[in-house]
Amino acid sequence: MSKFKKKGDGGTPAISTASLPDIVFMLLFFFMVVTVMRDxxxxxxxxxxxxxxVEKLDKKNLIMYIYAGKPSPRYQETYGTEARxxxxxKYAKISDIQQFIxxxxxxxxxxxxxxxxxxxxxxxxxxxxxxxxxxxxxxxAEALKINYTTKEGDAMLNLE
Amino acid sequence: MAKxxxxxxxxxxxADIAFLLLIFFLVTxxxxxxxxxxxxxxxxxxxxxxxxxxxxxxxxxxxxxANGDLLVEDEPMEFQNLREAAVTFLxxxxxxxxxxxxYCQGPGLSDSSDNPVKAVISLQNDRRTxxxxxxxxxxxxxxxxxxxxNREANRLYGVxxxxxxxxxxxxxxxxxxxxxKERIKKIQELFPQKLSxxxxxx
Numbered sequence: 001m002s003k004f005k006k007k008g009d010g011g012t013p014a015i016s017t018a019s020l021p022d023i024v025f026m027l028l029f030f031f032m033v034v035t036v037m038r039d040x041x042x043x044x045x046x047x048x049x050x051x052x053x054v055e056k057l058d059k060k061n062l063i064m065y066i067y068a069g070k071p072s073p074r075y076q077e078t079y080g081t082e083a084r085x086x087x088x089x090k091y092a093k094i095s096d097i098q099q100f101i102x103x104x105x106x107x108x109x110x111x112x113x114x115x116x117x118x119x120x121x122x123x124x125x126x127x128x129x130x131x132x133x134x135x136x137x138x139x140x141a142e143a144l145k146i147n148y149t150t151k152e153g154d155a156m157l158n159l160e
Numbered sequence: 161m162a163k164x165x166x167x168x169x170x171x172x173x174x175a176d177i178a179f180l181l182l183i184f185f186l187v188t189x190x191x192x193x194x195x196x197x198x199x200x201x202x203x204x205x206x207x208x209x210x211x212x213x214x215x216x217x218x219x220x221x222x223x224x225x226a227n228g229d230l231l232v233e234d235e236p237m238e239f240q241n242l243r244e245a246a247v248t249f250l251x252x253x254x255x256x257x258x259x260x261x262x263y264c265q266g267p268g269l270s271d272s273s274d275n276p277v278k279a280v281i282s283l284q285n286d287r288r289t290x291x292x293x294x295x296x297x298x299x300x301x302x303x304x305x306x307x308x309x310n311r312e313a314n315r316l317y318g319v320x321x322x323x324x325x326x327x328x329x330x331x332x333x334x335x336x337x338x339x340x341k342e343r344i345k346k347i348q349e350l351f352p353q354k355l356s357x358x359x360x361x362x
Contacts, residue, residue, distance in 0.1 A: 021171070024178040031185035049292040051299040053306055054195040058331070063194070119196065124292030128285050131294070132359065139204050148295060149196040155299035158292035159228065159239060 044069035044086050049124035050153035057147055062115050064104045064143070066097070068130055069123025083126045085134065097137040117145045124158055197298055218273050220249045220281045224297055226288035239296060246304035250276050250351065263312060263350060276308070276351045284358040301355060308351045313343075321347050 044067050057063060067086040071079040085092050087100045105113050118138060122131055138146060222242070223231040230237045232245055253264025255274030264276065273279035281301055285294055309321035317324075321344070327333055328340050 017175070021174040021178055024175055024182055028178055028182045028185065031182065031189055035185055035189045049295040051197055051295055053197060053299050053302040055198050055325070055329070057194040057196070058329075060194070117198075119194070122291050124290065124295070126291040127287060128289040128291060128294050129287030131291055132287070135201060139201050142203070144201040144203060145198070146201060147196045147198045148298070149194065150295060150299075152195065155296040156239060158290075158296040 041089065042067065042086070043072055043075055043089075043091060044084060045072055045123050045125075046121055047123055047125070048121060048149060048151050049155075049158045051148075051150040051155050052152060054150060054152060055147075057117065057119065057149075059115075062108070062112060062117060063147075064101065064116060064118045065121060066100075066118060066134060067121045068134065069126055083123070083130050085130070094133050094137055097134060098141040101138070101141040101143045116143065117147055118143050119147045119149045121149045197295070197302060199298075214280060215274070215278075217254075217271050218278045218280060220246065220273070220279065222281065222283045222297060222301070224283075224285040224289050224293060226286045228290060228293040230297070239300070242297065242300045243304050243307070246281065246301055247307055249273055249281075250279050250304065250308055252279075263315075277349075280354045280356055282356045282358060302353075305351055305353050309347050312350050313347050316346070317343055 046067060046069050068083060070076075070081050070083050071091075079091065085094065085097070087096060092100070101118075105116065108116065120131070120134065135146070138144070221231075221233055225231070230239060230242065232242065237245065248266060249272055250266075251264050252266035252269055252272035253261035253275060254266075254268045254270050254272055255261060255278075259274045259278065261275040261277075266272070283297065283301070285297075306322055313319055313321035313324060324340060324344055324347075327335075328337065328344060
């Protein structure tokens with residue numbers, strides 16, 4: 001007639017895993033929201049240079065991307081190793097840039113058009129000749145706000 | 161007939177399915193690196209006006225050749241020294257009378273710039289210069305300007321210029337934007353970024 005009964009049979013009770021799906025779903029939703037799907041697959045090598053005097057670019061929908069660099073290894077057989085420009089999903093010529101800028105402008109609301117920035121994602125081994133040609137085309141298209149997209153790091157790393 | 165209750169769905173594998181999806185999104189996520197050096201290109205002028213005459217000593221010429229070597233003011237230079245050289249040039253303050261610079265802390269040499277407002281950095285590169293080298297030079301020159309602007313912003317307002325800019329660009333900032341804009345403009349007037357890029361040589 002003791003008041004204090006022995007609890008259970010002495011073994012440790014199993015930990016309830018009923019809330020595990022909830023936790024996992026929470027993580028899942030976080031990553032689903034954070035994920036930005038690449039809208040264009042890269043066809044050029046794109047190792048960005050380093051710089052430490054950088055400004056952040058927010059408002060992702062107001063950025064036009066121009067990629068440049070050598071074709072990726074799997075395209076090198078067809079296109080050679082000469083550095084190329086990529087607009088959207090395909091290789092482009094220098095002369096296509098003006099048309100590209102025009103189309104991008106058309107697709108944005110009118111009051112936002114002069115806030116567009118061009119982000120140049122250029123491989124660090126590219127020659128400046130190509131970059132200057134791109135810049136010249138951008139001047140002709142009056143897209144004067146540009147951003148050299150870089151990774152954050154010491155600029156001296158570029159020289160190695 | 162016996163009353164049948166609806167059988168309970170076994171939810172034990174829900175965690176597995178969720179894990180599968182989670183791993184998929186983990187793998188595909190790329191945290192985008194969208195930051196860089198922002199520049200403004202000069203517009204194309206149809207009529208070629210004669211540029212205002214610049215004194216030789218107010219121009220700081222940086223040449224980069226195809227091998228990535230630097231030639232600054234006709235002297236070869238190491239990359240590590242470029243920032244310091246640019247700062248010394250901009251901050252020289254050798255002007256007298258109207259052109260005197262009352263906030264400069266440089267040595268005031270007569271063969272270097274008169275005033276940061278007049279000083280121009282001219283950058284010229286070869287068509288075969290590597291882009292990485294070019295970015296390194298740009299970075300060092302922007303760093304030189306930022307260093308001087310930070311100094312002045314600290315003297316006048318007690319904060320870094322780069323921080324003021326970051327706060328200004330933050331869309332969630334609640335404070336007085338107009339005042340901040342005024343201050344940023346003031347500092348930019350003290351040290352205007354005059355970086356001219358020549359067409360690359362063939």
